[in-house]
Amino acid sequence: MTYVERVLNDIIAKNPAQDEYIQATTEVLHSIEPVLDAHPEYEANALLERLCEPERIIIFRVPWVDDKGVTHVNRGFRVQYNSAIGPIKGGIRFHPSVNLGIMKFLGFEQIFKNSLTGLPIGGGKGGSDFDPKGKSDREVMAFCQSFMNELYRHIGANVDVPAGDIGVGAREIGYFYGQFKRLTGSYEGVFTGKGLTYGGSLARKEATGYGLVYFTNEMLKVKNDSFEGKTVLVSGSGNVAIYAAQKATQLGAKVVAMCDSNGWIYDAEGVDLAAIKEIKEVKRARIKEYVNYRPNAEYHEGKGIWSIPCDIALPCATQNELHLEDAKMLVANGCRIVAEGANMPTTLDATQYFLDNGVAFGPGKAANAGGVATSALEMSQNSMRLSWTFDEVDEKLKGIMIGIHKNAYEASKEYGQEGNYVVGANIAGFQKVAEAMMAQGVC
Numbered sequence: 500m501t502y503v504e505r506v507l508n509d510i511i512a513k514n515p516a517q518d519e520y521i522q523a524t525t526e527v528l529h530s531i532e533p534v535l536d537a538h539p540e541y542e543a544n545a546l547l548e549r550l551c552e553p554e555r556i557i558i559f560r561v562p563w564v565d566d567k568g569v570t571h572v573n574r575g576f577r578v579q580y581n582s583a584i585g586p587i588k589g590g591i592r593f594h595p596s597v598n599l600g601i602m603k604f605l606g607f608e609q610i611f612k613n614s615l616t617g618l619p620i621g622g623g624k625g626g627s628d629f630d631p632k633g634k635s636d637r638e639v640m641a642f643c644q645s646f647m648n649e650l651y652r653h654i655g656a657n658v659d660v661p662a663g664d665i666g667v668g669a670r671e672i673g674y675f676y677g678q679f680k681r682l683t684g685s686y687e688g689v690f691t692g693k694g695l696t697y698g699g700s701l702a703r704k705e706a707t708g709y710g711l712v713y714f715t716n717e718m719l720k721v722k723n724d725s726f727e728g729k730t731v732l733v734s735g736s737g738n739v740a741i742y743a744a745q746k747a748t749q750l751g752a753k754v755v756a757m758c759d760s761n762g763w764i765y766d767a768e769g770v771d772l773a774a775i776k777e778i779k780e781v782k783r784a785r786i787k788e789y790v791n792y793r794p795n796a797e798y799h800e801g802k803g804i805w806s807i808p809c810d811i812a813l814p815c816a817t818q819n820e821l822h823l824e825d826a827k828m829l830v831a832n833g834c835r836i837v838a839e840g841a842n843m844p845t846t847l848d849a850t851q852y853f854l855d856n857g858v859a860f861g862p863g864k865a866a867n868a869g870g871v872a873t874s875a876l877e878m879s880q881n882s883m884r885l886s887w888t889f890d891e892v893d894e895k896l897k898g899i900m901i902g903i904h905k906n907a908y909e910a911s912k913e914y915g916q917e918g919n920y921v922v923g924a925n926i927a928g929f930q931k932v933a934e935a936m937m938a939q940g941v942c
């Protein structure tokens with residue numbers, strides 16, 4: 500039995516019902532096998548066993564009272580996965596599906612993503628099974644304050660710096676920040692994605708989506724191609740999806756479809772992003788309202804976005820939203836590039852199908868790293884007590900995404916799998932963390 504098989508068997512035996520965590524570790528550990536073969540000292544020092552076990556997991560009760568006076572209890576999580584290369588950094592997700600396995604997969608992926616940015620940030624993730632849909636602002640505030648009443652003691656600008664993710668945006672970060680400050684009396688850069696009036700960075704809101712498109716643009720350049728004239732599908736209609744669609748459109752592509760968890764819209768003339776922003780960012784409503792803005796567009800209930808012919812697919816909603824049958828449809832319809840704005844949106848068999856069928860595939864930990872990279876730029880600005888202009892941040896983001904693409908591509912080449920960004924990103928992300936962990940001794 501190889502080292503990787505032994506570690507994966509232990510993970511499977513010890514973590515029943517954590518399917519997403521097993522999926523993420525399986526992919527990463529298999530791709531780094533050549534590095535492990537070249538470094539027998541990693542096995543001798545139980546490096547993988549230490550890497551796969553979070554430094555600590557905090558699970559806590561989050562009680563709150565709704566507008567009718569009814570008391571509810573949700574479960575809160577923070578997985579502080581790995582601080583070898585910097586303080587813990589990663590988002591907070593509010594979604595009813597949140598459980599320990601999902602928190603661990605996201606935290607595990609974050610370690611390598613953060614390493615790929617080249618910036619000094621460790622990996623972690625947090626969240627709750629709280630469902631913000633349909634809640635009033637006061638209910639969301641009550642929940643965020645209660646969440647912070649426990650989490651504040653575990654975080655800090657040099658310890659652990661949370662940010663947004665699904666269901667957590669500027670509104671929630673504001674409530675977290677206010678409560679943290681009240682509990683600790685400390686005005687510090689303990690969150691990113693903050694509002695611009697209290698330490699936020701310009702371009703953080705746009706960063707994940709823009710970064711995804713900058714990365715995809717590098718993938719296109721390898722093929723001597725560009726976004727100009729391409730037909731693009733973007734799943735989701737949240738923070739990542741909206742700004743991916745915006746940048747792809749700016750670069751000359753036509754985004755013809757987007758979705759939410761209820762259904763999808765198709766607009767042959769190109770999606771009207773002002774309408775999507777009003778529906779999603781202002782009204783917090785359902786995407787089916789889009790047809791009220793554009794009567795020629797179609798709305799379809801349920802899944803189905805991947806059945807539309809396209810050149811480029813950008814899954815930007817959630818994990819395991821793109822299955823093998825979707826991959827087959829995309830390939831049959833001529834899709835040649837897939838880049839993940841979401842974390843692990845593509846199942847393992849669908850990923851393999853893309854790789855086997857000549858589709859250039861950008862894995863999330865590389866392609867969507869622009870969000871956390873810009874979070875690290877927000878931390879830098881907070882430390883300096885300065886703020887950069889939008890263009891300064893955007894230029895840095897672009898440079899970081901070009902660098903991630905280059906490093907992942909070169910690692911894929913070095914290990915004999917040129918153009919396989921899954922292998923390249925996993926290896927490039929792993930190497931820095933492994934070296935830092937070895938240098939710091941058994942801890």
Ligand code: NDP
Binds near residue numbers: 735842868
């Ligand atoms: P948002 O909450 O802003 O948007 C999420 C979008 O995805 C919504 O349109 C939502 O629809 C849809 N969605 C969520 N769950 C499902 C589901 N089960 N089926 C179909 N659609 C679904 O989140 P973000 O845009 O911030 O995050 C999207 C993805 O990007 C996540 O995987 C996140 O981890 C990842 N990511 C986010 C980063 C960031 O900076 N925000 C950085 C890197 C990655 P509905 O409104 O109906 O729920």
Ligand code: 2IT
Binds near residue numbers: 661871872
């Ligand atoms: O998945 C992610 O990279 C994020 N949700 C952003 C994390 C961050 O700290 O900005």
